[in-house]
Amino acid sequence: MAQIDAIVGWKDLPFGCHVYEPGSTAKFRTGDWRSQRPVLDKEKCIRCGMCWVFCPDMCYSQTEEGYFEANMEYCKGCGICAHECPKDAITMVPEED
Amino acid sequence: MITELEKFKGFSAKNLPKEEGLAPGHRACQGCGEVLALRMVMKALGKDVIVCCATGCMEIVTTPFPQTSWQVPWIHIAFENAASVASGVEAARKVLMRKGRIPKRHVDILAVGGDGATGDIGLSWISGAMERGHDFLYVCLDNEAYMNTGVQRSGCTPYGAMTTTSPPGKKGSGQVTWKKNVPAIMAAHGIPYVATASPAYFLDLMNKVKKAALVEGPAYVHIYSPCPTGWGSAGERSVEFAKLAVETRIFPLYEVIEGRYVISRKITKPKPVTEYFKGQRRFRHLSEDQLSFIQAKVDEEYARLMKLSEAT
Amino acid sequence: MGKRVGIEVSIAIAEAVKLARAEVIAAYPITPQTHIVEHLSEIIANGELDAEFITVESEHAAMSCCCGSSAAGARTYTATSSQGLALMSEILYHPGPMRLPIVMTVANRALAAPISIWNDHQDIMAQRDIGWIQTFAENGQEAVDLTLHAFRVAEDRKVSLPVIVNIDGFTLSHVIEPIVIPDQEEVDAYLPAFKPRVRLDVKKPVTMGPVGIPEVYTEAKMAHNEAIKASKRVILQGWKEFAEIFGREYNPVETYRSEDAEVLLVTMGSISETAMTAVDAMRDKGTSVGLVRIRLWRPFPGPEFRKAAGKASVLAVIDRCLPPGAVCGPVGAELRSIFYKMPGAPKIFSFVAGLGGRDVTVELFEEIVDKARAYAKKRPTELYEVIGVRER
Numbered sequence: 001m002a003q004i005d006a007i008v009g010w011k012d013l014p015f016g017c018h019v020y021e022p023g024s025t026a027k028f029r030t031g032d033w034r035s036q037r038p039v040l041d042k043e044k045c046i047r048c049g050m051c052w053v054f055c056p057d058m059c060y061s062q063t064e065e066g067y068f069e070a071n072m073e074y075c076k077g078c079g080i081c082a083h084e085c086p087k088d089a090i091t092m093v094p095e096e097d
Numbered sequence: 098m099i100t101e102l103e104k105f106k107g108f109s110a111k112n113l114p115k116e117e118g119l120a121p122g123h124r125a126c127q128g129c130g131e132v133l134a135l136r137m138v139m140k141a142l143g144k145d146v147i148v149c150c151a152t153g154c155m156e157i158v159t160t161p162f163p164q165t166s167w168q169v170p171w172i173h174i175a176f177e178n179a180a181s182v183a184s185g186v187e188a189a190r191k192v193l194m195r196k197g198r199i200p201k202r203h204v205d206i207l208a209v210g211g212d213g214a215t216g217d218i219g220l221s222w223i224s225g226a227m228e229r230g231h232d233f234l235y236v237c238l239d240n241e242a243y244m245n246t247g248v249q250r251s252g253c254t255p256y257g258a259m260t261t262t263s264p265p266g267k268k269g270s271g272q273v274t275w276k277k278n279v280p281a282i283m284a285a286h287g288i289p290y291v292a293t294a295s296p297a298y299f300l301d302l303m304n305k306v307k308k309a310a311l312v313e314g315p316a317y318v319h320i321y322s323p324c325p326t327g328w329g330s331a332g333e334r335s336v337e338f339a340k341l342a343v344e345t346r347i348f349p350l351y352e353v354i355e356g357r358y359v360i361s362r363k364i365t366k367p368k369p370v371t372e373y374f375k376g377q378r379r380f381r382h383l384s385e386d387q388l389s390f391i392q393a394k395v396d397e398e399y400a401r402l403m404k405l406s407e408a409t
Numbered sequence: 410m411g412k413r414v415g416i417e418v419s420i421a422i423a424e425a426v427k428l429a430r431a432e433v434i435a436a437y438p439i440t441p442q443t444h445i446v447e448h449l450s451e452i453i454a455n456g457e458l459d460a461e462f463i464t465v466e467s468e469h470a471a472m473s474c475c476c477g478s479s480a481a482g483a484r485t486y487t488a489t490s491s492q493g494l495a496l497m498s499e500i501l502y503h504p505g506p507m508r509l510p511i512v513m514t515v516a517n518r519a520l521a522a523p524i525s526i527w528n529d530h531q532d533i534m535a536q537r538d539i540g541w542i543q544t545f546a547e548n549g550q551e552a553v554d555l556t557l558h559a560f561r562v563a564e565d566r567k568v569s570l571p572v573i574v575n576i577d578g579f580t581l582s583h584v585i586e587p588i589v590i591p592d593q594e595e596v597d598a599y600l601p602a603f604k605p606r607v608r609l610d611v612k613k614p615v616t617m618g619p620v621g622i623p624e625v626y627t628e629a630k631m632a633h634n635e636a637i638k639a640s641k642r643v644i645l646q647g648w649k650e651f652a653e654i655f656g657r658e659y660n661p662v663e664t665y666r667s668e669d670a671e672v673l674l675v676t677m678g679s680i681s682e683t684a685m686t687a688v689d690a691m692r693d694k695g696t697s698v699g700l701v702r703i704r705l706w707r708p709f710p711g712p713e714f715r716k717a718a719g720k721a722s723v724l725a726v727i728d729r730c731l732p733p734g735a736v737c738g739p740v741g742a743e744l745r746s747i748f749y750k751m752p753g754a755p756k757i758f759s760f761v762a763g764l765g766g767r768d769v770t771v772e773l774f775e776e777i778v779d780k781a782r783a784y785a786k787k788r789p790t791e792l793y794e795v796i797g798v799r800e801r
Binding site for chain 3: 177225
């Protein structure tokens with residue numbers, strides 16, 4: 001369940017019950033949902049960025065070398081990146097318990 | 098020709114914006130094609146946008162109080178009325194800018210809803226906003242059923258598909274009606290821009306969304322949004338299904354610019370519809386007769402679309 | 410000082426909305442509210458008011474537009490009636506907790522079935538708990554004054570809540586009365602430009618209307634409830650300043666010849682004027698009767714009402730609403746609650762009258778008072794009575 005650190009008493013509830021901190025779901029780690037993780041083979045990678053483009057969870061970002069790296073804090077392990085990689089450079093491997 | 102569109106050079110794989118309108122940590126299911134489409138929509142629109150969101154999966158998964166995924170101003174009121182809320186925002190900004198009460202600055206106004214919010218319950222609200230000519234864009238993220246409430250059929254559910262309210266049984270065989278043509282209804286309003294898009298063709302999608310935002314007046318983009326949970330498909334195959342729907346001519350990509358139909362991607366050698374159905378549990382029960390009926394109807398609809406593009 | 414003119418009340422309300430410099434108006438035609446929005450359309454078409462009029466396709470859309478417009482920071486107004494208010498119902502619950510200060514006139518009208526365009530309070534009583542501040546106007550002047558007051562209170566940064574001004578359909582909306590239309594300078598002095606506490610702004614993104622998980626829903630409802638309760642101070646302050654600028658005084662509850670009265674009639678809205686005539690007639694005959702008129706319906710002014718009721722032994726409450734299967738009408742129920750188990754509490758009887766445009770006459774008030782006095786001695790089987798109804 002959601003972390004409830006900002007759940008407050010009614011007197012401290014933000015005005016209008018609005019959320020004033022943009023992008024604050026970033027505090028929530030959806031990586032816990034994962035049962036498999038993407039592993040990149042840099043030998044095969046052509047740095048096309050399709051993994052970044054097709055990730056529904058905004059996990060990927062480009063490193064200085066130009067490779068795309070998934071943030072395991074958020075990766076839900078859906079496997080779209082591996083499935084869409086034109087060079088089959090990403091393999092989904094089971095998470096260990 | 099619309100001048101705003103002439104100036105637009107378009108996105109390319111090399112100049113994709115790095116900025117995201119949505120933050121990670123949203124609660125969408127694994128492999129959600131809808132949130133992927135929404136992410137692309139927001140990428141195309143950038144930061145100068147106010148979002149009016151209908152009740153539905155995207156509203157639920159992005160705003161679990163006290164958190165939000167949104168990096169831009171966002172409002173949700175109810176299920177059917179995102180277009181009306183957008184009308185109010187647009188009218189307010191117009192008069193406030195005119196009176197010098199807020200800085201003059203162009204801000205896009207996006208109303209977004211699922212296929213139920215758009216084609217069923219919200220149709221008259223959208224129609225009213227389109228007819229009044231507000232400067233906004235409406236994006237429908239079509240995952241072909243009421244997914245947020247547990248996969249009930251909508252007017253956009255395709256023929257034959259199994260949902261919890263169109264179950265195959267001894268007497269029935271899934272959805273009995275053909276998918277409602279919502280883009281055609283929108284085009285009938287005579288609005289300047291209507292388009293269909295698929296997240297598998299991300300540049301096409303982003304360009305269409307940007308064009309919809311650029312034109313003055315109402316615009317509509319209908320985006321195909323695979324739902325692994327509701328369709329009984331593998332999450333990793335969401336983009337693949339979004340592509341197959343186009344390649345089989347089930348979901349053709351086109352624009353209607355000032356009434357002229359323009360096919361974005363002509364499918365000259367279509368794949369058989371069965372290739373798209375494989376791997377989706379919602380179609381598993383379809384009989385041979387149903388499959389050939391669907392194939393014939395898909396061919397017929399595509400031919401009609403081609404004729405429209407030739408005639409306009 | 411304003412100008413006293415003979416004017417239809419609906420037109421006068423539209424003039425008040427103009428004087429208030431409303432910025433967005435979204436409305437759908439429905440009898441008997443139409444004259445207000447027709448006249449506003451004319452005012453805008455003539456360039457007398459710089460506003461956007463959204464000619465929506467339904468009342469549900471009207472209220473939806475109002476939510477968007479108010480959230481974007483514009484002074485927002487709408488008006489409706491009856492079936493239209495009922496169609497809006499879903500959206501009426503949003504601006505309260507979301508703190509969107511929309512102002513709405515409701516020209517009160519009966520609800521179908523059978524369909525009726527005529528006046529009673531069933532439409533608004535069905536929306537009693539939407540969480541808006543609600544007032545009832547007694548005459549045309551009050552309708553104008555309460556409209557200006559509504560904007561002032563709604564947009565006060567301590568309040569930031571939506572307000573409904575109820576006016577009786579036809580019996581108020583369509584009559585011509587002598588009304589003082591205030592000067593623009595006076596209104597400007599009373600009503601500063603709307604400065605929302607928060608608005609949809611790309612420079613400072615805010616998420617409005619997130620999902621209320623169980624951990625927060627109760628607190629959100631509580632915050633809204635407390636905001637409505639706390640608004641009373643601003644409502645009173647708004648009337649005090651109104652009197653200072655415009656010279657007309659308003660209170661949450663008003664009395665008429667209530668001193669030492671044994672029986673008090675309790676009314677809301679335009680029938681109060683007939684009730685006053687009835688009180689005069691009965692006083693002339695030596696009946697110890699007075700009148701209490703409720704102007705502020707939400708937040709309910711309990712202490713003010715108890716004070717106004719004084720030492721009266723019987724309250725004859727006129728409910729212009731018949732909630733089927735309920736123990737009595739909504740006003741009667743409210744009053745029974747505020748006096749419950751209080752020492753010396755009056756006996757309270759609810760009389761359902763004036764449904765669907767049926768006249769509430771002086772004679773009917775006399776009958777009500779007689780019955781209330783009789784019931785004080787011998788309790789009736791029910792807590793309410795539909796007065797003036799034909800049995801056969």
